[in-house]
Structure formats: C-alpha cells, structure tokens
Amino acid sequence: MTVNELKTQYVPTFFTLAEFKEIIIYITNKSDLNFVMDNQLSKEESDLFLTLVNNFKSSKKPIAYLTGNKYFYKFDFFVNENVLIPRPETELIVDEILKYDINEKNIFDICCGSGCIGITVKNINSKFNLVLSDISEKALEVAKINLKKFNQKATVLQADFLDVFKKTNIIPDIIAINPPYIDISDQNISENVKKYEPNIALFAKNNGLEFYKILFNSLDDLFKLNKKLIIICEFGFQQKKEIKYLFSPLIVKYRIDFKKDYSNNWRVFTITSKENYE
Ligand SMILES: C[S@@+](CC[C@H](N)C(=O)[O-])C[C@H]1O[C@@H](n2cnc3c(N)ncnc32)[C@H](O)[C@@H]1O
The missing domain is CATH 3.40.50.150 (Vaccinia Virus protein VP39)
Known part of the structure; x- marks a missing residue:
C-alpha cells in the first residue's frame, strides 16, 4: 500500500492528519511527508504501521508516547510518559x-x-x-x-x-x-x-x-x-x-x-x- 492510500483509509476516521503524519514520519524516518506520499511501504513499515494502529486502538495513548518520538522545531526528540x-x-x-x-x-x-x-x-x-x-x-x-x-x-x-x-x-x-x-x-x-x-x-x-x-x-x-x-x-x-x-x-x-x-x-x-x- 502507498502512504496516500493509507491516508485515505485512516484519516480522519481513525487518526487526525497530524497523528497520521507523526506515524509516517516515524516509520519511514523521513521528516518531509511530501516525498513519501506516493511511496509503497515495505513489509516492515506496513507491519510497524499496523502495530501502532492496534496499540492506539487499544490504549488511545498519544502517538508520541507510542513511537517515543516527537518533532519539535525540526528535531526529532525522544519522549516518554515522564x-x-x-x-x-x-x-x-x-x-x-x-x-x-x-x-x-x-x-x-x-x-x-x-x-x-x-x-x-x-x-x-x-x-x-x-x-x-x-x-x-x-x-x-x-x-x-x-x-x-x-x-x-x-x-x-x-x-x-x-x-x-x-x-x-x-x-x-x-x-x-x-x-x-x-x-x-x-x-x-x-x-x-x-x-x-x-x-x-x-x-x-x-x-x-x-x-x-x-x-x-x-x-x-x-x-x-x-x-x-x-x-x-x-x-x-x-x-x-x-x-x-x-x-x-x-x-x-x-x-x-x-x-x-x-x-x-x-x-x-x-x-x-x-x-x-x-
Ligand atoms: C509544561 S512542562 C514543559 C516541558 C518542556 N519545557 C516543554 O516545553 O515541552 C512543565 C515542566 O515543569 C516541570 N515542573 C513542574 N513543577 C516544577 C517545579 N516546581 N520546579 C521545576 N520544574 C517543575 C515538570 O516536570 C515539567 O517537565
């Protein structure tokens, strides 16, 4: 599946656009989404996406705590629940x-x-x-x-x-x-x-x-x-x-x-x- 197809499927019913972006940035390791929208996700990336979807579904935890990452300014900070x-x-x-x-x-x-x-x-x-x-x-x-x-x-x-x-x-x-x-x-x-x-x-x-x-x-x-x-x-x-x-x-x-x-x-x-x- 491409990132665009995932977006159609999950935004806005499941994730907000901001949450979706955070996840894609995390799993693709690319900070600019414009370059990945037409990309096909690898099997590893798709699996990671589905794991996050399931964790989010069951816990409703903020995405940043699930990924352990949050972009601030243009830097990818480590975060946890502390x-x-x-x-x-x-x-x-x-x-x-x-x-x-x-x-x-x-x-x-x-x-x-x-x-x-x-x-x-x-x-x-x-x-x-x-x-x-x-x-x-x-x-x-x-x-x-x-x-x-x-x-x-x-x-x-x-x-x-x-x-x-x-x-x-x-x-x-x-x-x-x-x-x-x-x-x-x-x-x-x-x-x-x-x-x-x-x-x-x-x-x-x-x-x-x-x-x-x-x-x-x-x-x-x-x-x-x-x-x-x-x-x-x-x-x-x-x-x-x-x-x-x-x-x-x-x-x-x-x-x-x-x-x-x-x-x-x-x-x-x-x-x-x-x-x-x-
Ligand atoms: C609103 S957060 C800001 C965190 C970070 N600077 C940011 O902008 O994302 C407030 C921070 O103040 C800390 N804090 C709470 N009470 C405090 C106190 N009495 N003295 C020093 N830090 C305190 C909390 O642990 C928390 O990390």
Whole structure:
C-alpha cells in the first residue's frame, strides 16, 4: 500500500492528519511527508504501521508516547510518559531566544521536561552554555537522553523552579520557562492529556498562575544576579490579562512584552530591565 492510500483509509476516521503524519514520519524516518506520499511501504513499515494502529486502538495513548518520538522545531526528540509532549506553540520561545546574541551566554531552560527548548537552541547555535533544570528526576533522565541523541552538552540540575539559582553559581543571561500553567478544574483539557501526560507538567495552583506569582516575587533577586537578564516565559492562551495585571506593579522597573504564537494566540512574555533600554 502507498502512504496516500493509507491516508485515505485512516484519516480522519481513525487518526487526525497530524497523528497520521507523526506515524509516517516515524516509520519511514523521513521528516518531509511530501516525498513519501506516493511511496509503497515495505513489509516492515506496513507491519510497524499496523502495530501502532492496534496499540492506539487499544490504549488511545498519544502517538508520541507510542513511537517515543516527537518533532519539535525540526528535531526529532525522544519522549516518554515522564515528560510533556512538546507542543508547536512552544517553538515561539526558541524563536524569541534566537533574536538575541547568545554567543558565550548562559541560558537556563527551567521546567525543561524533554529539554526541547534548550536543546533545540543548542542544535541551531551551540556557542552558549546551557543549563537544564526540572523538579522531576525522571524528566531529567529524558532530557539527558536527548542531549546524548543530539550530541550536545548541558549542566543538568534537579531543582524546584527558581531554587536552581541556589544550586549553581552560573549567572543567567537568558531564562526560558515553560511552566505548568493549567488550572486543575480547566474543562478544556482532554481526558487523554490528563490520563497520559504527567500531571506535574500540566497543572499549577492558584488558577494555573502559581509559577508566575513566584516569578513576580523573585524578579528583583533575579535581576540582581544580572541586570541585563532576559526572561522568556510561556503562558496559557487565555492568561494574558491575568499575567499583565499580576506584573503591573513592576512595570516602572521592568519592561514586559507579550508575543503571539503562529495561531495568533498570546503565548509568551519577555521581561527585561528598563535599564537595558534607557
Ligand atoms: C509544561 S512542562 C514543559 C516541558 C518542556 N519545557 C516543554 O516545553 O515541552 C512543565 C515542566 O515543569 C516541570 N515542573 C513542574 N513543577 C516544577 C517545579 N516546581 N520546579 C521545576 N520544574 C517543575 C515538570 O516536570 C515539567 O517537565
């Protein structure tokens, strides 16, 4: 059977187009589907496809956990159930980091999970020092596997959020954070996400705002480490108003810029000291 024929058979009744693409990329090892649509699958590839179909049918597990792979940016990350499956909107953090001169800088990827943010930046320009941190030892194991997979180096630290700065003397130039930000009662989260993705990666107290509140309370201390610090942080697409309000007492000292993702949702804010600009 050709990939096109499989697509007609399985999309959209069984898989979404995105899921189907993920599977074909995985079994053919080709990242651009346009080149494989007319290809006949080998017996091995067809068998693998059917095994995944059966596993998916019986478990409804996210495809990325069945294949152990997820493309982020253009890199094929290893994932398992100890880490959040990297989301396309998080690629915006990578783009934001790449707007700066990062050569010789120290970049922290806090709440790193699979390491997808920091390691992706490394894969594009490796001339900086990367620190990966997470509270979950199991997530850090996955990040270490990805470092090895992409032949990159980083300092890997287990730490509770900003306590990472108590565990190292490395002075941050850029801090990238994709923290958990979903409120436990959020009805928009699919049962499958709740069931399979690590709850510690998804949910945060205080209406999902817990980590932003800690960041707010720690801002002066962080900027004491480096007054030219840049903080780049993701948030939920409906949280801009609350975050703007939360940080509003600090806008005399700090500049807070909000950015939209490629689906036109507010997704990321950056914090810099006004001294940096004036
Ligand atoms: C939304 S996931 C982001 C993972 C990865 N950076 C990404 O973008 O795919 C949040 C991560 O924060 C970690 N985390 C949860 N609570 C934490 C805490 N108190 N301190 C540090 N990391 C924490 C989770 O283990 C999870 O890996």
